[in-house]
Amino acid sequence: MRGRRAADRRKLIAATVIGAAAMAGLALLRRRVGSLRLSRGLAALRLVARGGARYAASAPQLFAAAGENRQQLRSDLALETAEDVATTLGAMKGVLMKLGQMASYVDDGLSPSVRRTLSRLQDSVPPMSADLAARVVQEELGRPPEQAFARWDPEPIAAASIGQVHRAITLDGRAVAVKVQYPGIAETIAADLGNVALLRRMLRITAPSQDVDALLAELRERVLEELDYRREADNQRLFAAYYAGHPTISVPGIIGELSTRRVVTSELVDGARFAEMASWPQQERDLAAETIYRFVFRSLYELHAFNGDPHPGNYLFHGGGRVTFLDFGLVKRFTPGELQPLMQMARYLCVNHDPEAFRRNLEKAGFLRPGAPLSTEDIVEHMAVFYDTVRESRPLTMTGDYSSAVVRRFFDVRSPVTTYAQIPRSYVILQRINLGLFGLLGELTATANWRAIAEEIWPFVLGPPSTPMGEAEVAWRAQRPSAGPPVEESLA
Amino acid sequence: MTTGPYATATGLIERSAAAYVSGIPHHPADEGFFGPDSITWRVSTDLPSPIAGLRSLMMQALHPLAMAGVDQHSDWRRDPVGRLAATSAYLATISYGERAAAEQAATRVRRIHEHVRGVDTVTGRPYAAGDPALLLWVHVALVESGLVVGRLFGTPLSPQDSDRYVAEMATAAELVGVPRDMVPSTVAGVGQYLASVRPELRCTPAAAESMAFLLDPPGLDEDIAEIWQDIRYGAIVSLPDWAREMYGYDPPPPLTPERREEVRQVLGVLDAVYMGEPGVLEARQRIALRMRTAQRA
Numbered sequence: 001m002r003g004r005r006a007a008d009r010r011k012l013i014a015a016t017v018i019g020a021a022a023m024a025g026l027a028l029l030r031r032r033v034g035s036l037r038l039s040r041g042l043a044a045l046r047l048v049a050r051g052g053a054r055y056a057a058s059a060p061q062l063f064a065a066a067g068e069n070r071q072q073l074r075s076d077l078a079l080e081t082a083e084d085v086a087t088t089l090g091a092m093k094g095v096l097m098k099l100g101q102m103a104s105y106v107d108d109g110l111s112p113s114v115r116r117t118l119s120r121l122q123d124s125v126p127p128m129s130a131d132l133a134a135r136v137v138q139e140e141l142g143r144p145p146e147q148a149f150a151r152w153d154p155e156p157i158a159a160a161s162i163g164q165v166h167r168a169i170t171l172d173g174r175a176v177a178v179k180v181q182y183p184g185i186a187e188t189i190a191a192d193l194g195n196v197a198l199l200r201r202m203l204r205i206t207a208p209s210q211d212v213d214a215l216l217a218e219l220r221e222r223v224l225e226e227l228d229y230r231r232e233a234d235n236q237r238l239f240a241a242y243y244a245g246h247p248t249i250s251v252p253g254i255i256g257e258l259s260t261r262r263v264v265t266s267e268l269v270d271g272a273r274f275a276e277m278a279s280w281p282q283q284e285r286d287l288a289a290e291t292i293y294r295f296v297f298r299s300l301y302e303l304h305a306f307n308g309d310p311h312p313g314n315y316l317f318h319g320g321g322r323v324t325f326l327d328f329g330l331v332k333r334f335t336p337g338e339l340q341p342l343m344q345m346a347r348y349l350c351v352n353h354d355p356e357a358f359r360r361n362l363e364k365a366g367f368l369r370p371g372a373p374l375s376t377e378d379i380v381e382h383m384a385v386f387y388d389t390v391r392e393s394r395p396l397t398m399t400g401d402y403s404s405a406v407v408r409r410f411f412d413v414r415s416p417v418t419t420y421a422q423i424p425r426s427y428v429i430l431q432r433i434n435l436g437l438f439g440l441l442g443e444l445t446a447t448a449n450w451r452a453i454a455e456e457i458w459p460f461v462l463g464p465p466s467t468p469m470g471e472a473e474v475a476w477r478a479q480r481p482s483a484g485p486p487v488e489e490s491l492a
Numbered sequence: 493m494t495t496g497p498y499a500t501a502t503g504l505i506e507r508s509a510a511a512y513v514s515g516i517p518h519h520p521a522d523e524g525f526f527g528p529d530s531i532t533w534r535v536s537t538d539l540p541s542p543i544a545g546l547r548s549l550m551m552q553a554l555h556p557l558a559m560a561g562v563d564q565h566s567d568w569r570r571d572p573v574g575r576l577a578a579t580s581a582y583l584a585t586i587s588y589g590e591r592a593a594a595e596q597a598a599t600r601v602r603r604i605h606e607h608v609r610g611v612d613t614v615t616g617r618p619y620a621a622g623d624p625a626l627l628l629w630v631h632v633a634l635v636e637s638g639l640v641v642g643r644l645f646g647t648p649l650s651p652q653d654s655d656r657y658v659a660e661m662a663t664a665a666e667l668v669g670v671p672r673d674m675v676p677s678t679v680a681g682v683g684q685y686l687a688s689v690r691p692e693l694r695c696t697p698a699a700a701e702s703m704a705f706l707l708d709p710p711g712l713d714e715d716i717a718e719i720w721q722d723i724r725y726g727a728i729v730s731l732p733d734w735a736r737e738m739y740g741y742d743p744p745p746p747l748t749p750e751r752r753e754e755v756r757q758v759l760g761v762l763d764a765v766y767m768g769e770p771g772v773l774e775a776r777q778r779i780a781l782r783m784r785t786a787q788r789a
Contacts, residue, residue: 077781
């Protein structure tokens with residue numbers, strides 16, 4: 001039994017993770033079909049409100065911060081006062097942007113009209129003027145930026161949904177990125193979330209069992225929590241500490257004394273953006289993909305944390321597989337009890353080849369309604385695509401076709417399995433693995449023996465290193481303080 | 493004479509947005525009749541302008557002769573959305589367009605008005621759309637709605653700025669053919685004018701029908717229809733009591749601070765929807781940029 005276990009476990013993990021994610025989409029699509037008749041823009045916003053609410057309801061321990069998505073900085077229209085901020089982002093607009101951001105984390109199937117309405121909304125928010133940003137820094141750090149930093153670049157280098165990023169050099173000479181929040185935005189959004197009559201109406205058609213008021217309370221709490229940059233700083237510290245000394249993964253450090261509720265300062269790192277790296281030779285792309293893959297699953301199974309935003313903008317590439325991971329605004333931490341069912345599912349499907357046990361675990365974890373009138377064969381057939389990359393130990397090339405097949409399956413309303421599928425709230429965020437990670441790896445047409453890498457990481461296998469990067473990780477792991485007990489043991 | 497059932501309001505948002513965008517110039521040769529530092533621009537870019545627009549239609553319709561002109565001559569029943577969009581395009585051009593464009597638009601309207609003549613079936617009185625007295629009514633109803641709705645749901649103007657707004661807007665009246673000396677140029681003047689016209693006002697069957705259409709437009713997408721309830725509430729609650737009584741509406745629930753916030757939220761959502769229409773955000777940015785430049789100068 002014990003001997004077999006090691007072999008069993010590998011697949012379970014990737015498989016379950018993906019499977020979990022898979023099921024979430026199905027419920028969403030059914031709802032979406034119902035609203036096709038609605039006017040494009042408003043239906044879009046209603047979907048956004050629902051997506052945001054679903055996110056809030058599903059992911060109680062998530063913290064999301066600003067994604068740096070806006071392309072264009074309209075400095076000619078810069079916001080100059082807190083009143084400008086309130087005018088621009090009041091009357092629900094800040095709330096809708098925030099909800100939209102949340103919805104996009106759990107629902108990449110957002111329709112083009114939803115995306116368009118959201119991106120227009122984001123585009124409609126100009127950056128802060130240099131003076132206004134300086135005033136926020138002064139209020140938060142007690143000194144104007146010219147005194148808090150040795151050098152301060154008044155021109156923002158990037159936009160965030162509720163703030164913007166400036167470059168600076170600290171008094172002790174470190175180059176840093178400083179994210180500064182719009183003044184008054186928290187108050188503006190809080191005021192809008194204090195008056196929930198409209199939101200209640202927008203959410204009216206969510207699942208009937210949903211207690212809309214509880215949902216709104218949760219939503220309010222979640223959004224307000226996310227307006228506190230200290231959360232994001234804490235998450236980034238967690239990852240930076242864990243990966244200290246890692247051969248290919250690096251996470252910029254947080255400068256604690258320059259980070260507060262509305263300002264977060266981290267080391268500034270230079271590197272190639274995703275688009276540039278995607279033009280590098282295939283060998284380099286494979287290495288970068290391997291690092292990203294290791295990062296996602298090692299974080300999940302050892303750090304029990306998942307950074308839910310595998311967005312191309314959140315990586316910097318340095319060659320040789322070295323990758324810097326940015327933006328820890330959206331991190332979900334898992335309990336061992338939450339991880340356990342994921343592993344069991346992967347184990348029984350990919351390693352033990354015991355479909356009935358796989359099904360029992362799906363039901364136990366809450367992915368499948370118990371007693372659904374479906375054959376186990378159909379269920380396995382439906383789920384198998386999510387586990388394709390780890391079912392066999394052999395080199396496999398990720399393609400755009402694979403990731404779109406996964407996404408399609410995800411939203412396949414015709415499948416009878418869909419009717420009985422649901423997503424337990426703890427796992428909603430894992431959808432990002434399907435929708436984000438595999439999309440990225442597919443874009444890189446990356447080849448690796450993903451199964452062998454997964455086996456290295458799966459706590460119930462802890463397989464031998466399968467690549468040079470794996471070898472280097474062994475050395476890194478040997479010199480770092482030991483992590484907590486493996487998930488499985490802690491539950492046994 | 494055309495009477496008959498109304499067409500539906502399908503496409504209201506899309507067509508109004510397109511009309512608005514068409515009125516905002518890219519590289520204007522001059523600042524137009526009002527200009528980026530005018531109160532007029534401030535009022536017309538304020539959040540509650542959809543409510544102000546609806547309220548002014550409700551006021552305007554209470555003049556039997558003005559209503560008859562619309563009802564008997566325009567495409568109002570056959571294509572109400574097109575008619576509203578044309579009005580939006582006209583107002584955008586007058587407000588933000590360069591002088592030549594504004595004059596051209598006004599000339600076109602005056603020319604159309606020449607053919608709009610008839611006899612109102614309710615009062616038996618003859619009317620002509622080019623009659624300065626009717627045009628003045630339509631004008632003052634618009635200006636007064638901007639003031640009242642701004643005060644209730646928008647960014648209120650100071651008394652001085654309110655007077656300035658009334659004075660600025662006299663130019664719009666003049667453009668369609670009202671002699672300047674007839675047009676009120678202060679808030680007090682607006683009040684006196686309204687009191688003097690009130691004996692002529694009443695809700696004719698045509699007005700009642702038009703408003704029934706506007707307050708609950710058939711064929712709206714169901715989500716927009718839902719939002720429209722709040723726009724309608726905002727328009728009705730901001731009407732003077734006497735106007736509401738002429739229409740025979742029950743007094744609406746009082747405008748509490750919570751209710752005001754909810755209406756503002758709805759306006760914000762509607763605004764976000766509107767901004768999702770092609771060209772609207774860019775048009776807004778063109779205006780904002782001109783206002784910003786003027787502010788700095």
